[in-house]
Amino acid sequence: MRGVAMPDSARNEPASEPSPxxxxxxxxxxSRIPDWVYTSDEIYAREIERIFHGRSWNxxxxxxxxxxxGDFKRSFVGPxxxxxxxxxxxxxxVFENRCAHRGAELCRPYRGTAKEFVCPYHQxxxxxAGNLIGVPFRRGxxxxxxxxxxFKLADHGLAQLAVTTRNGVVFASFAHxxxxxxxxxxxxxxxxxxxxxxxxxxxxxxxxxxxxxANWKMYHENLKDPYHATLLHAYLVTFxxxxxxxxxxxxxDRTGRHGTMASAKGEEGVTVDPASKGEMRAFHENLKLADxxxxxxxxxxxxxxxxTMQTIWPNLIVQxxxxxxxxxxxxxxxxxxxxxxxxxxxxxGDSAEMVRHRLRQGNLMGPAGFLGxxxxxxxxxxxxxxxxxxxxxxxxxxxxxxxxxxxxLITEAAIRSLYRYWRDVIGx
Amino acid sequence: MLAGFARxxxxxxxxxDLRLEIEEFNTEYCAALDENRIADWPEFFTExxxxxxxxxxxxxxDLPVGLVYCEGKGMLRDRAxxxxxxxxxxxxxxxxxxxxxxxxxxxxxGIVSAQANYLVLQTLVDERTTLHQAGRYFDRFAREAGRLxxxxxxxxxxxxxxxxxxxxxx
Numbered sequence: 001m002r003g004v005a006m007p008d009s010a011r012n013e014p015a016s017e018p019s020p021x022x023x024x025x026x027x028x029x030x031s032r033i034p035d036w037v038y039t040s041d042e043i044y045a046r047e048i049e050r051i052f053h054g055r056s057w058n059x060x061x062x063x064x065x066x067x068x069x070g071d072f073k074r075s076f077v078g079p080x081x082x083x084x085x086x087x088x089x090x091x092x093x094v095f096e097n098r099c100a101h102r103g104a105e106l107c108r109p110y111r112g113t114a115k116e117f118v119c120p121y122h123q124x125x126x127x128x129a130g131n132l133i134g135v136p137f138r139r140g141x142x143x144x145x146x147x148x149x150x151f152k153l154a155d156h157g158l159a160q161l162a163v164t165t166r167n168g169v170v171f172a173s174f175a176h177x178x179x180x181x182x183x184x185x186x187x188x189x190x191x192x193x194x195x196x197x198x199x200x201x202x203x204x205x206x207x208x209x210x211x212x213x214a215n216w217k218m219y220h221e222n223l224k225d226p227y228h229a230t231l232l233h234a235y236l237v238t239f240x241x242x243x244x245x246x247x248x249x250x251x252x253d254r255t256g257r258h259g260t261m262a263s264a265k266g267e268e269g270v271t272v273d274p275a276s277k278g279e280m281r282a283f284h285e286n287l288k289l290a291d292x293x294x295x296x297x298x299x300x301x302x303x304x305x306x307x308t309m310q311t312i313w314p315n316l317i318v319q320x321x322x323x324x325x326x327x328x329x330x331x332x333x334x335x336x337x338x339x340x341x342x343x344x345x346x347x348x349g350d351s352a353e354m355v356r357h358r359l360r361q362g363n364l365m366g367p368a369g370f371l372g373x374x375x376x377x378x379x380x381x382x383x384x385x386x387x388x389x390x391x392x393x394x395x396x397x398x399x400x401x402x403x404x405x406x407x408x409l410i411t412e413a414a415i416r417s418l419y420r421y422w423r424d425v426i427g428x
Numbered sequence: 429m430l431a432g433f434a435r436x437x438x439x440x441x442x443x444x445d446l447r448l449e450i451e452e453f454n455t456e457y458c459a460a461l462d463e464n465r466i467a468d469w470p471e472f473f474t475e476x477x478x479x480x481x482x483x484x485x486x487x488x489x490d491l492p493v494g495l496v497y498c499e500g501k502g503m504l505r506d507r508a509x510x511x512x513x514x515x516x517x518x519x520x521x522x523x524x525x526x527x528x529x530x531x532x533x534x535x536x537x538g539i540v541s542a543q544a545n546y547l548v549l550q551t552l553v554d555e556r557t558t559l560h561q562a563g564r565y566f567d568r569f570a571r572e573a574g575r576l577x578x579x580x581x582x583x584x585x586x587x588x589x590x591x592x593x594x595x596x597x598x
Contacts, residue, residue, distance in 0.1 A: 110485055111489075204491060205491060205492055205493045206482065206483075206486040206489075206491035206492060206493025206494075207483060207485060207486060207491070207493070208483065208493075208495055208590070209483070209588055209589050209590065210589065210590040210591070210592060210593070211589060211590070211591055211592060212592055213592060232516060234513075234514040234515075234516070235510055235514045235515070238513075238514050284513055284514060287509060287513055287514070289502075289506050289509075290501075290502035290503075290505045290506050290509075291499075291500060291502030291503045291505075291506055294503070294506070339589065344493045355492065356499065359492055359493060359494060359497045360497060360498075360499060360503065362493060362494065362497055363494075363496060363497060363498070363503070363507070366495055367495065367590050367592065367593045367594055368481065368495045368496050368593065368594040368595070370510050370514070370515065372593075373515065373517060373593040373594065373595060374515060374516045374517070376592050376593040377516060377517045377518055377592070377593055378516070380518070380592055381518070
């Protein structure tokens with residue numbers, strides 16, 4: 001661990017309460033982000049406790065993945081494995097994937113259909129809501145052994161989470177007194193969320209899973225950083241998908257934790273102005289696509305934007321990149337790595353050609369996508385820099401000290417908003 | 429594992445000849461990738477080729493998505509161009525290894541269906557060599573001007589959790 005700004009002796013926390021409060025934020029304020037935000041085990045532990053296990057709605061599934069009673073999938077809330085299952089009455093349940101007996105992670109396949117969940121170790125059996133319904137030899141054998149008479153099945157179910165859904169997207173929370181999802185997201189975010197999830201039933205097109213050797217928050221920041229889009233992603237500019245001057249916006253909710261990066265694809269013949277060309281070293285003027293279908297946009301959404309990338313705190317990205325659609329679920333694996341689970345989808349009623357269009361356009365995103373692979377590579381570069389070099393701080397000063405939404409791409413205001421919120425939650 | 433790639437009887441002598449020919453094909457295919465000759469990669473395919481890399485969980489559930497999904501040689505060329513000209517990624521060495529080649533079927537139209545296992549080893553600067561992918565090719569070869577070319581290559585990987593990114597094709 002690196003970047004502790006104060007020696008241990010200067011801390012005055014009670015010993016029983018592990019606290020990261022020895023960390024000091026740079027005096028410049030939100031225009032600097034110190035390395036320990038991304039590398040500290042203590043900070044990470046507090047994030048799990050206060051964010052993922054705290055007051056947040058965590059994305060766990062699309063309802064279309066578990067369409068019938070008994071259908072289930074493995075999922076995660078933060079790093080914590082959970083099971084998402086549909087009960088016989090059609091309701092969706094989320095519970096910890098940890099047997100109440102000895103703690104075994106009992107549900108192993110990604111997906112399936114079950115009548116009940118049986119831990120293979122001692123065959124404790126749970127229903128589709130996670131309630132304990134059977135313990136073998138509970139009364140012992142021939143009057144010997146068994147559970148004491150005080151043992152009640154009802155006290156030993158799998159830990160159940162609060163569940164909410166909106167237009168086929170399933171969220172769960174360890175907090176059982178969460179505000180409604182609509183209030184949690186806020187109106188600024190709900191508008192574009194509902195443009196993608198407009199109530200049409202979804203069809204699942206498939207999954208990608210990859211690790212990223214970087215802190216999980218960097219993925220949020222990357223999508224609150226429109227500055228990188230035309231610089232890192234030469235493909236976007238070279239082939240005319242995003243040009244400085246296109247209508248765009250970086251939208252933050254009132255808390256600063258959620259965001260939407262939005263842009264509208266220009267009309268045919270939009271060119272890059274000479275002044276911008278000079279600023280973009282990776283720009284290639286004379287490249288042409290042999291098959292430009294990948295750039296086609298079939299207008300199918302009630303939205304002025306052809307692209308919205310939504311960061312929904314703490315673990316969901318909603319990708320609407322032209323017609324390639326997906327959710328990305330962040331599963332943190334410690335401060336220096338996270339897993340990304342991509343669920344690509346379309347809508348029921350898509351023609352065969354529309355499905356193929358979505359698949360072709362899928363080459364833009366994912367860990368082998370023209371844009372997606374560059375994000376993953378760049379985030380690794382950053383974490384390598386933070387982990388290996390002398391302690392420092394990121395300079396997040398584009399757009400000055402402004403926070404919140406912006407119509408400019410050349411700003412880091414939404415990142416500063418996120419850290420105003422995060423610092424309050426973490427207490428640093 | 430992949431629908432449409434069942435094994436049917438092929439004359440053993442014919443199958444042996446095809447195996448040698450396809451092994452030579454795969455060796456040259458891997459050499460192009462391992463030597464960073466990405467512009468040569470589309471030339472292993474027919475004009476109407478399908479190329480897809482997908483996780484085994486997708487293949488087994490008949491989910492159509494591709495980590496890479498190309499319809500036609502134009503899309504293969506565009507991917508080669510993007511890798512060569514626009515993509516940003518850390519420098520790396522790759523080795524593609526192909527084995528356990530099986531001739532699955534020989535159609536009346538001359539289309540050869542085949543399956544093989546593949547491994548991709550990746551080495552990044554200052555890092556240990558890692559097994560980046562373990563998977564299977566499900567291929568259909570067509571003969572054009574006497575030479576076998578890929579009309580379909582489905583790369584189905586067991587390595588469900590991919591390390592960070594996949595830059596080069598497999």
